[in-house]
Every structure is written in structure tokens, then in C-alpha cells.
Amino acid sequence: MELSGDDIFTQFLKDEGVEYIFGYPGGAVLHIYDALFRQDAVKHILVRHEQGATHAADGYARSTGKPGVVLVTSGPGATNAVTGIATAYLDSIPLVVITGQVTSAFIGSDAFQEVDSVGITRPCVKHNFLVKDVKDLAITLKKAFYVATTGRPGPVVVDIPKDITDPHIKIPYEYPESLELRSYKPVVEVQAPQIETAVDALLSAKRPMIYSGGGSVLSNASNELRTFTRQLGYPITQTLMGLGAYPDPDPLNVGMLGMHGTYEANMAMHDCDVLFAVGARFDDRVTGDLEQFCPNAKVIHIDIDPASISKNVHVDIPIIGDVKQVLVELSNAIIASKREPDAKALKNWWKQIKEWSSKDCLRYDRNSALIKPQFVVEKLYEVTGGDAFITSDVGQHQMFAAQFYKFDEPRRWINSGGLGTMGFGLPAAIGTQLGNPDATVACVTGEASIQMCIQELATAFQYSTPIKVINLNNRYMGMVRQWQEFFYESRYSQSYVEALPDFVKLAEAYGHVGIRIEKPEDVEGALKEAFAMKDRLVFMDFITDQKENVYPMIAAGKGHHEMHERELA
Amino acid sequence: MQHIISLLMENESGALSRVAGLFSARGYNIESLTVAPTEDETLSRMTIVTSGSNEIIEQINKQLDKLIDVVKLIDITANGDHIERELMLIKVQADSSEKREEVKRQADIFKGRILDVTDTTYIIELTGEGSKLDGFIKAMDKKDILETVRSGATGITRGETCLKL
Numbered sequence: 148m149e150l151s152g153d154d155i156f157t158q159f160l161k162d163e164g165v166e167y168i169f170g171y172p173g174g175a176v177l178h179i180y181d182a183l184f185r186q187d188a189v190k191h192i193l194v195r196h197e198q199g200a201t202h203a204a205d206g207y208a209r210s211t212g213k214p215g216v217v218l219v220t221s222g223p224g225a226t227n228a229v230t231g232i233a234t235a236y237l238d239s240i241p242l243v244v245i246t247g248q249v250t251s252a253f254i255g256s257d258a259f260q261e262v263d264s265v266g267i268t269r270p271c272v273k274h275n276f277l278v279k280d281v282k283d284l285a286i287t288l289k290k291a292f293y294v295a296t297t298g299r300p301g302p303v304v305v306d307i308p309k310d311i312t313d314p315h316i317k318i319p320y321e322y323p324e325s326l327e328l329r330s331y332k333p334v335v336e337v338q339a340p341q342i343e344t345a346v347d348a349l350l351s352a353k354r355p356m357i358y359s360g361g362g363s364v365l366s367n368a369s370n371e372l373r374t375f376t377r378q379l380g381y382p383i384t385q386t387l388m389g390l391g392a393y394p395d396p397d398p399l400n401v402g403m404l405g406m407h408g409t410y411e412a413n414m415a416m417h418d419c420d421v422l423f424a425v426g427a428r429f430d431d432r433v434t435g436d437l438e439q440f441c442p443n444a445k446v447i448h449i450d451i452d453p454a455s456i457s458k459n460v461h462v463d464i465p466i467i468g469d470v471k472q473v474l475v476e477l478s479n480a481i482i483a484s485k486r487e488p489d490a491k492a493l494k495n496w497w498k499q500i501k502e503w504s505s506k507d508c509l510r511y512d513r514n515s516a517l518i519k520p521q522f523v524v525e526k527l528y529e530v531t532g533g534d535a536f537i538t539s540d541v542g543q544h545q546m547f548a549a550q551f552y553k554f555d556e557p558r559r560w561i562n563s564g565g566l567g568t569m570g571f572g573l574p575a576a577i578g579t580q581l582g583n584p585d586a587t588v589a590c591v592t593g594e595a596s597i598q599m600c601i602q603e604l605a606t607a608f609q610y611s612t613p614i615k616v617i618n619l620n621n622r623y624m625g626m627v628r629q630w631q632e633f634f635y636e637s638r639y640s641q642s643y644v645e646a647l648p649d650f651v652k653l654a655e656a657y658g659h660v661g662i663r664i665e666k667p668e669d670v671e672g673a674l675k676e677a678f679a680m681k682d683r684l685v686f687m688d689f690i691t692d693q694k695e696n697v698y699p700m701i702a703a704g705k706g707h708h709e710m711h712e713r714e715l716a
Numbered sequence: 717m718q719h720i721i722s723l724l725m726e727n728e729s730g731a732l733s734r735v736a737g738l739f740s741a742r743g744y745n746i747e748s749l750t751v752a753p754t755e756d757e758t759l760s761r762m763t764i765v766t767s768g769s770n771e772i773i774e775q776i777n778k779q780l781d782k783l784i785d786v787v788k789l790i791d792i793t794a795n796g797d798h799i800e801r802e803l804m805l806i807k808v809q810a811d812s813s814e815k816r817e818e819v820k821r822q823a824d825i826f827k828g829r830i831l832d833v834t835d836t837t838y839i840i841e842l843t844g845e846g847s848k849l850d851g852f853i854k855a856m857d858k859k860d861i862l863e864t865v866r867s868g869a870t871g872i873t874r875g876e877t878c879l880k881l
Contacts, residue, residue, distance in 0.1 A: 265730060270741050274784040277730070294784060329881070330726055330787040454778035457771065 150320040152281040152312035153182035156245075159288050161188040162322035165216050167207060167581055168192070169200040173220025174260060175247025178312035192581065192610060195602035197224050199574040201231020202600065205240050206575030209561045210536055211582040212367065214241040214296050221247045222260030225306075226267065230568060232302045233271035237565025238388060239365060241300035243291045244268075248308040251279070264306045273301030281311050281318055289323040298333030299452040300365060335451070337468040337476055345423075345447045345464050346480045352421035353492035354499075355381040356441075358404065360433075361388030361564070362426015362450060368392065368471035369557045372425065375474045378481060379488050382500055384412035386427050388564040391554030401500060404707075405433040407546045407697050410508035411500055413707040416441055418499070424448040426470040429459040430565070431703075439706030449473045508699045508712060509550055517692035518667050520544060520619040523674075524551035527589060527617060530674040535587040536561060536579045540572035540596030543625035544617075546697040548591040570599030573616065577603060580612035587678065588612070594620040594647055594688075604657035607684050615677050616686045618650060621693045629696045633711075654686035663688045718747070718767045719793040720800060720871040721777065722879050723786050727753060727760045731785045735762060738783065744768065744776050748802075748868030759787065759881075763870045765846075790879045797874040803867040804842045804849045809860040811836040819856070826852045837862060845869075 150158060156179050160168065169192045172180045183191050194200040197219045204215025215235075219228050225246040235242045246268075249258040265277050274294050276287050284307070291303040349355065363372050363385075369392045376383045376399055383393050384404040393400055402409035404416055416422070422444040427433070434440045440460055448455075448462040449470055456465040466473050511521045524547050527537075537552050538561040539545040545562055554560045561579055563571040576590040597618055607614055619625075627642040651661030660683050664673045670689070677685035698713035725731045732751055739746045747765040754761050766776055773791070781789050792798045810816045816838070823830055823840045826848065832839035842852055846869055853864065873879070 266733070269730075269734060269737055328784070331784050452782070454775065454782050456778075458775060461771075 148320050149317040151314045151317050152284055153178040153314050154185075155281070155284050155320050156288070156307075156312060157182045157186050157189060158320060159285050159322065160216065161186070163288070163292055165189050166213075168216045168218050169194055169204040169207075169578065170218030171197050171200060171220065171224060173224050173247060175221035175249060175309045176218060176224075178309065178314055179218065179247070181314070182312070191218075192577075192606065194574065194606050196600065197227035198230050198570065199600050199603040199606065201228050201242065201244065202234065202568075202571050202574035203578035203581075203603070203606070204242055205231060205235050205571075206538060206561055206578030207582040208235075208240050208242060208578075209575070210558050210579040212558065213582070214243055214292060215578065217242060217244040219244070219246055220260065221249055221264065222262045224260075225262055225264040229268060229271065232268055232304065234563050234566045234568040234571060235302040236271045236273070238361060238563065239300050240302065241295040242302035243288075243295050244302055244304045246304060246306050248277070248306045250310045251308040252310070254308065264304065268304045271302070272304050275304035275306065277306045278308065278311050281313075281316060284311060285320060286323050286326065289326050290328065293326060293328070294331060298331075335467050337466065337473055341464060341466045342473075342476050342480050345466060346477060346484055348421055348445055348447055348464055349379065349423060349477075350481070350484065350486045350488055352381075353489060354418055354420045354496045355379070355423065355488075355493075356415050356419035356421070356444070357381050357383040357423045357425065358386070358416065358427055359383060359389045359392055359425045360386040360427025362470050363389050363392035364557045366426060366451070366470035367557070368426070368474055371471050371474035371478070375478050378478055380493060381423075381488070382415055382497070384408065384416065386430070386433055386564070387549055387562065389427065390549060390560045391557045394555035395553040401504070403549055406435070406701050406703075407550065407699065410506050410699055410710060410712070411503035413699075413701065413710060414503045415500055417707040419444050422446045425474070426450065428455050431459070434459060435701045436704050436706045439708075506712070510713060511695075515667065515692060518664065518670060518689055520547045520621070520689075520691045520695055521551050522667060523617060523619060523670055523689050523691070524548050524591065526671050526674055527591070528552050530671065530678055531587055531589065535559070535589050536576075536583060538562065538572045538576040538579060538588070538590045540592040540599075541567045541569045542593050542596060543621075543629065543695070543697050544591050544593040544596070544619040546626075547619070552591075569596040573597060573600050573614070574603045574606070576614045577607050577610070577612050580614055581610065587615070589615040589617055591617045591619065593625060594618055594622065594650070595624045595644060601653070604654065604659060604684070608658040611682065612684065613680070613682050614684050616684070618686065618688045619691050620647075620650070620688050621691045621695065622647065623693060625695075626697070632696070633702070650686060650688040654684075659684040659686055661686045661688065663690065665690045717773075718765060719773050719791055720798070720869060721764045721766065721780065721789060721791050722871060723762045723764070723780060723789045724754070724759050724879060724881065725762060725787060726785045727758050728785055731760065732762070734783050734785055735764070735780065738779055739766075742775075742779065744772065748866075750868040750870055756881075761879075763868070765869050788879060788881065790873065792871045792873055795873050795877060798871050799874060800845050800869050800871040801843055802846050802849055802869045804852070805831070805839060805865045806842065806852070806856070806861065807837055807839045807863040808856055809836065809862060810838045815860065822852065822855050826855070828852065
């Protein structure tokens with residue numbers, strides 16, 4: 148088959164099985180857009196800002212497990228996409244981002260809409276490419292998909308100068324079915340001796356703790372993690388990125404850990420003698436003060452990325468490999484060992500954990516005359532029956548959603564954990580809804596975050612994605628305000644938003660339904676009404692308690708045992 | 717401690733900046749870096765001299781290995797017995813007969829070669845470990861040194877251990 152570069156591009160996407168491409172046209176990608184016009188295998192989703200394209204593709208990727216694909220033009224198209232690329236990079240999400248580039252002959256001449264996209268994105272991609280010859284186009288795209296989706300996933304940028312997609316230059320095209328890169332070998336054999344050592348440490352534990360992260364979700368290891376954890380009967384805590392891989396509620400699940408984790412999870416981390424870290428990366432929001440992190444624990448760490456091992460915390464027993472495969476091998480090895488966990492020690496350990504749990508660290512004032520954000524999330528959980536995809540932005544509402552919505556399946560909780568990108572939630576919800584057309588999708592957000600990508604309400608209207616936006620509107624950048632209250636003697640420098648739009652009217656202006664809820668007694672009814680509108684985007688503006696804080700909290704640089712707790716009258 | 721890390725990389729444009737970018741982004745020390753093509757034109761070989769605690773060196777090795785363009789890597793220092801060489805060209809003032817004699821004598825001691833002679837200057841070529849080149853610089857009168865250029869270290873493991881595909 149003889150094809151020109153622009154048709155090679157669309158034909159390749161079709162052959163690769165790409166369903167959606169999220170993008171925004173511009174000069175350098177016009178040949179490609181013309182080729183997209185000529186076909187209907189790949190559906191293009193027109194966003195309103197390139198950041199929205201990357202987040203939407205990211206939400207699609209997180210919720211489906213398939214790579215998200217983005218197409219933007221050169222210069223500002225590429226720079227606008229950078230925040231979304233970095234967001235995906237920090238959370239190891241597979242994206243293939245195609246950026247148009249000025250014609251090869253103009254590269255380096257400061258041409259119109261020229262920017263060194265490969266240079267700008269280099270620090271926040273798994274890898275990137277500049278296509279220099281149309282003959283390399285198909286294989287480069289194949290490499291991009293391969294690198295993005297294998298090993299530790301991540302975003303890959305392919306920069307394509309305009310002349311590469313010239314419709315007048317035709318070359319033979321064949322879909323590259325497979326490829327091998329001599330410099331990239333993502334598949335690793337699990338070392339048997341490491342499995343044995345780990346099993347021995349696990350079964351010798353008196354106060355074991357399983358700490359599972361986003362890797363368990365990315366590796367689709369949810370079933371294996373459940374089997375393994377229940378086989379041992381050990382307590383499990385999950386990171387913000389890992390929620391749902393192990394179900395909540397569940398007797399062995401002690402909740403999220405870290406800065407806003409539960410008292411029982413953090414105390415159990417601090418006191419454990421064997422820490423079993425699975426697909427987690429010892430992020431500073433999880434560990435707190437590294438000097439005081441799990442001071443008595445022998446650390447076992449499973450990770451597909453060798454560079455994650457002993458990066459922040461010294462690991463005693465590293466196991467490099469795919470989480471899913473390693474968990475199966477560990478489960479089998481435990482059975483083969485014919486050994487049992489130390490039942491007596493475990494009983495005492497659970498007794499201690501139950502004592503910590505009895506503190507009820509997530510308690511809040513349920514008699515408040517103001518709407519408490521936690522209450523809204525609890526009701527959201529009830530009204531959706533726990534069966535929804537929840538995306539979020541960044542800040543207090545993100546923590547409330549993580550603490551109060553109980554995720555019992557992986558890939559249901561979609562948030563920017565690593566980069567902490569405000570503006571992520573709405574476009575991510577659009578991508579999630581497109582990838583899961585029959586599912587219920589809600590975006591838990593705040594009035595500050597939502598405004599960072601609010602223009603995507605138009606995209607949601609265009610593609611009829613019936614997302615439910617839960618805007619926890621406290622008129623403050625809540626998490627900034629909370630830190631200012633705690634650490635800057637309540638000097639609320641620039642965290643109060645003086646002028647806010649009328650979100651109900653704004654939603655209506657975009658063609659959606661808007662509802663404002665101002666009293667706690669109206670919360671449940673409004674949610675039911677909104678979720679009954681199956682084919683509409685409903686923007687719910689909850690006017691919440693302005694001064695509510697997220698508890699418990701470990702201040703930055705403190706240990707797991709040094710938590711602030713809520714004091715209730 | 718100082719480590720010499722050698723890598724074989726795909727001979728692609730931008731490969732060097734991936735390595736340089738990694739060092740600056742993660743705050744690692746880079747003391748010298750050399751890169752040149754190999755007998756296999758698809759590969760280039762890079763030698764990096766860096767320093768840090770064992771933990772940091774381990775991270776540097778892992779992060780370098782993680783770069784998609786890096787095909788193979790060896791920490792020459794950690795690997796044991798190795799040969800390290802650096803080339804220096806040094807231009808010194810030699811405008812009196814005493815100075816000319818002294819510089820010549822020092823160059824002989826350090827097994828240097830005089831490459832260029834003018835009425836007032838000598839250019840000397842020296843190869844050796846970095847410390848030997850440092851030693852020669854110290855042996856010269858500081859005010860007589862007009863210019864120095866050093867290649868940065870390269871290295872190779874002794875015996876049968878090789879960095880090759």
C-alpha cells in the first residue's frame with residue numbers, strides 16, 4: 148500500500164486499534180487533520196485547550212488501561228500540552244502525544260509557532276522522538292506506543308514536522324506488527340531467590356504491613372493483591388494512587404496512608420516490623436520525614452522500575468518485576484513453603500490496629516448547619532451505590548473524595564496524585580466517560596480547580612458526556628487556606644477568591660444543567676435528582692463550610708506518629 | 717567518591733542532552749563528560765565522571781540505564797580494575813632559557829611531549845590519570861600557565877570484562 152505521511156498517520160492509528168484521539172488543530176498538523184477528515188475509524192475529540200486534550204486522554208487511559216492519544220499543533224499547542232504530559236509522567240500513565248512541528252527546513256529558524264518540543268518535553272516524558280523522514284513515521288509511532296505502554300508506563304511525545312505529512316509524497320506502508328529495541332527491555336524475569344527471601348521475611352513478621360500503590364492498578368494486579376493479602380490476613384494500606392486495587396470497605400483494609408491518611412494506617416506503618424511495598428514509590432506525601440519512616444521495619448519492595456528501589460527509602464529485599472506476576476509467584480511460594488503466618492503475633496497486632504481505628508480519625512461535625520464537604524462525598528457514595536468513576540482536581544476536595552468515597556474496584560479513582568494538577572478533573576472525566584460510555588462518572592472538584600479547565604464544559608456538551616460535576620465551593624483555595632491557617636498564623640494571602648462566577652448560570656450557558664445547593668438537608672435530594680438525569684451533564688454547586696479542614700494531617704517533614712487530629716466540641 | 721561510568725548509546729541526535737538533562741534535573745554532580753562515535757556507527761560511547769555517596773551513585777546508574785537511548789552501561793569504578801586516561805594540552809610561558817629548560821625537564825618527568833615551540837611559549841601534551849595532570853599543573857609556575865585544555869576522563873576495564881553489545 149502506497150500512502151502519504153498524513154494517511155500513514157491515520158492508517159497507523161487505525162491499525163494500532165486507537166479509538167479516540169484528543170486534539171486541537173493548527174498550522175503544523177493541518178495535513179493530518181485533512182487525513183482525519185477522510186476517515187472514520189479514529190474518532191477525534193475536539194477540546195477547547197490543549198491541556199484539556201492531554202487530561203482527557205489521561206482519564207481515558209487511567210479508566211480503560213489503554214493508551215491515551217493526543218494530537219496538537221506546534222509551538223503553543225505543544226507548550227499547552229506540557230502540563231498534561233507532566234501530569235501523566237508523574238503518575239506513570241501511558242500517553243502518546245503527537246505534536247506538529249514546523250517544516251523540517253525551518254527548524255531552528257525561530258519560525259512561526261516554532262518551539263523545540265522535544266527539548267521542552269524531555270524532562271517530563273518517558274521518551275520522545277522527532278521524525279526526520281516519512282519512511283520512519285510508522286515505525287516511530289509503533290515505538291512510541293510500545294514504550295508508552297510497556298514496563299513502567301509513561302507519556303511519549305512524537306514531534307512531526309509538517310513536511311513529513313505532506314500529502315503529495317507517497318511511500319509504501321505496512322503496519323509494523325512488532326518491534327524490538329535493543330536499548331529497551333521492559334520484560335524482566337523475577338529472581339527466584341528474592342521470592343524465597345521475601346516469603347521468609349513475610350512469614351516471620353510479627354507486625355506486618357502491606358503498602359500498595361499505583362503500580363498495583365497499572366499492573367492490573369487487583370485480583371492477585373486481594374488473593375495475596377487475604378492469604379496472609381495482613382493489614383493493607385493503599386496510597387492515593389492505589390485506591391481501589393484492594394477493596395474498601397474490607398476488614399483487612401486500614402485505609403489510605405500518608406499526609407491525610409488514617410490514624411490506624413500511619414501508626415501501623417510507623418510500628419510495623421516488615422513492610423511489604425507493592426508498586427509504590429515512597430513519595431514524600433506518603434513517607435513524611437524519611438528519618439522517622441518505618442523505623443523498625445525490614446522493607447520488601449516490588450517494582451517494575453529498578454530506579455524506584457532504594458530511591459528514597461533503603462530497601463532490604465528488592466523484587467524487580469511486574470507486580471501481578473510477582474504477587475502470583477509469592478502466593479504460590481507461600482503455599483509451597485507450608486508455613487503459616489505467626490497467628491499469635493498477628494492477633495496482637497490486629498488488636499493494636501483496632502485500638503487505633505477506634506479513634507475514628509475521619510470524624511467530622513455531622514450536626515453542622517453548613518454543608519460539610521465530607522457529607523457531600525458520603526452522600527455521593529450512597530447515591531451512586533459506590534458504582535461510579537470519580538475524577539478529582541487537586542486540593543481539599545481531592546482528599547475528601549479519597550477519604551470518604553469507598554473504592555472497591557481499581558481504575559475508578561482518577562486523580563493527579565504526583566504532579567497535583569488543578570484543572571485535571573473535568574477533562575479527565577470527559578475521557579473517562581468516552582472510554583466507559585455506560586458508566587456513571589462524577590468529577591469531585593472545587594471552585595478554584597474547576598476554573599482552570601472550565602472551558603472543557605463545551606467539549607462535554609459537544610460529545611454529550613453526562614458527567615456529574617460535584618463542585619465543593621468554599622470560596623477559598625481550601626488546601627492553601629488550611630496551610631495558611633496552620634503554618635502562617637491564618638494570614639490568608641491570596642487564597643480567597645474575591646470574584647466567582649455564578650456556576651449555575653455558567654453551566655447553563657454551556658448548555659448544561661446547573662443546581663446550587665446551600666443546605667445540608669438538600670444535598671441528598673439534589674444528588675438523586677442530578678444522577679437521575681442520565682443524559683445530561685449536571686453541575687452541582689455545593690456551597691460548603693468555608694473553614695473546614697482535612698484531618699488527620701501529618702505536617703510536611705513530620706513522622707507518621709505525629710498526626711494532627713480533629714478536635715470536636 | 718568519584719566514579720567513572722561508561723555508556724553505549726544509540727547514536728541519535730539529542731542523546732547527549734538526555735544524559736546532561738538527567739544530571740541537572742536530579743541534581744547529580746558531573747565532573748566531566750566525553751562522547752564519541754564507536755567502531756559501530758550506530759553507537760556512541762560516553763564516559764561520565766561523577767561523584768556522590770554509594771546510594772547516589774546507585775541511583776545515577778539506574779537512572780542512566782532507564783534512558784531509552786542507553787543500550788548498555790558499566791560503572792568502571794565499581795567494576796574493579798580499570799585504566800583511566802585523560803589528555804591535557806597545556807600552553808606555558810617559555811620566554812627565557814631557564815624557563816625553557818625547566819618546562820622541558822618537568823615535561824620529561826611527567827612523560828609529556830612538547831608539540832609546539834615558539835620564541836615565548838611551549839605547548840605540552842600529557843596523558844594520564846586526572847591526578848597526574850593535576851600534578852603537572854602544580855609543578856608549573858602558576859603565572860606561566862597561559863592556557864589548559866583537558867579532554868575529561870575516559871576509561872576501560874582491565875581483562876575480559878567489556879562494554880560491548
